[in-house]
Amino acid sequence: MKKYVRPVLAVVAMVCSFVAATMASSACLLFYYQPEEPKSLQD
Amino acid sequence: MEKLVEKLADAITAPLGYDSEQRAVVQYGLFAVVQILVVAAIISVFGIVAGCIWECWFSYLSVAILRKSTGGAHANTSNECLVISVLVISLIGLISRYFRLLPHALLIGLVICPVLFLVSCLIVYKKAPVDSEKKPIKSAEKIRRLRLISLVTLIIYALLAFLLFAVSFNNLIYLSLAVSLNLSVFWQSLTLLMAVKNKTVVDKNLKKGEQT
Numbered sequence: 001m002k003k004y005v006r007p008v009l010a011v012v013a014m015v016c017s018f019v020a021a022t023m024a025s026s027a028c029l030l031f032y033y034q035p036e037e038p039k040s041l042q043d
Numbered sequence: 044m045e046k047l048v049e050k051l052a053d054a055i056t057a058p059l060g061y062d063s064e065q066r067a068v069v070q071y072g073l074f075a076v077v078q079i080l081v082v083a084a085i086i087s088v089f090g091i092v093a094g095c096i097w098e099c100w101f102s103y104l105s106v107a108i109l110r111k112s113t114g115g116a117h118a119n120t121s122n123e124c125l126v127i128s129v130l131v132i133s134l135i136g137l138i139s140r141y142f143r144l145l146p147h148a149l150l151i152g153l154v155i156c157p158v159l160f161l162v163s164c165l166i167v168y169k170k171a172p173v174d175s176e177k178k179p180i181k182s183a184e185k186i187r188r189l190r191l192i193s194l195v196t197l198i199i200y201a202l203l204a205f206l207l208f209a210v211s212f213n214n215l216i217y218l219s220l221a222v223s224l225n226l227s228v229f230w231q232s233l234t235l236l237m238a239v240k241n242k243t244v245v246d247k248n249l250k251k252g253e254q255t
Contacts, residue, residue, distance in 0.1 A: 009055050013069050016055070020072030027114030027172040027180065027189050029075050031082060031107070033124030034117045034177045035045065038067035 044081070044121040048074045078121070079107075082128045089133045097216075098223040099136035105200065105227040106132065112192040113171040114180075115234035116241060131230060139223035143215040152218055153208060156225040160201065163232035167193050173238040200228055 024041035028034050052070035061069065086103055090096030118124040142148055172189035174180040180189070207221035 006058060009059055013055050013059060013061070016052075016069045016072030016076065017065075018072065019075050020068045023071070023075050025185075026111040028110065028117070028175060028178055029078065031078050031110070031124055031128045033078070033121045034175050035071060035074055035121070037178045038064060038071050040064050040068060041071065 044077065044125060045074070048077055051077075074121075078124070081125060082132070085125075085129045086132050086136070089129070090136060093133070093137060093140070095136040095140035095219075098139040098219050099132055101220050101223040102132045102135040102139070102227045105224050106231055109167075109193065109196050109200070109228060109231045110234075112189045112196060113167055113231060113235055114173040114175065114189075114238065115231060116237035117175055117177075135223055135226045135230065139219045139226060142222045143218045148215065149211055149218055152211070152222055156204065156208070156221060159225050159229045160204065163228045164197050164201075166232035166235055167197060170235045170239050173235055175238070197228070200224060 020038070020041060023029055024037060048070060052066060052073050055073070056066040056069050083103065086099045087096060090099035118127055142152065145151060171193040172180060172186060180186055204221050204224050207217045207224070211218040211221060
């Protein structure tokens, strides 16, 4: 079971990074709160 | 919600040995995913209970898609954001659902909705995209691209609204969806105006601070 934890976490991290990159190319997040954007995603 | 996301991001990135910047990117994406899922879950429950699930989802999607390119006003905290999002979407869903029970609902809709839509288009055309302090938009190319996407989105919404009104003559259920779409676009354009107003006040205060 333990050997699957790392790959699963890596996939989750990859999906989150993809969403972050998508949101970075838009004007803001979809709803009414905008957290600080990470430096590597700024213009 | 922010603290929960922070803990989740730690739990995901710590075993993978990510550095602080990689962790911040994962946290940013995770926050967006959690925000989308939580709002979707709450409005679904409200929609089922109040009998307006389709109207709520129509409003949810149309606000989210348009907001992605136009930007708009933001709450100070994530919980405030959650409350505003759920309240506004639920209210639009409810109004749209019960609008069709009004006498001459179709006629009223055919008069009010195009006016609201045109006003919204004008606001979006003049003001979009509006950036925020936490996510400034500096590149001219990006501003042009976002403005173009906003206008294309509005054209698609206009075609959809026209189609929904056309089929409303046979079935008033579609009138609710058309009203939901129009109210969502109007609300989004109002948040643009609020954001512009807030930004002007902040800029003035900053200039005053620099002069003193």
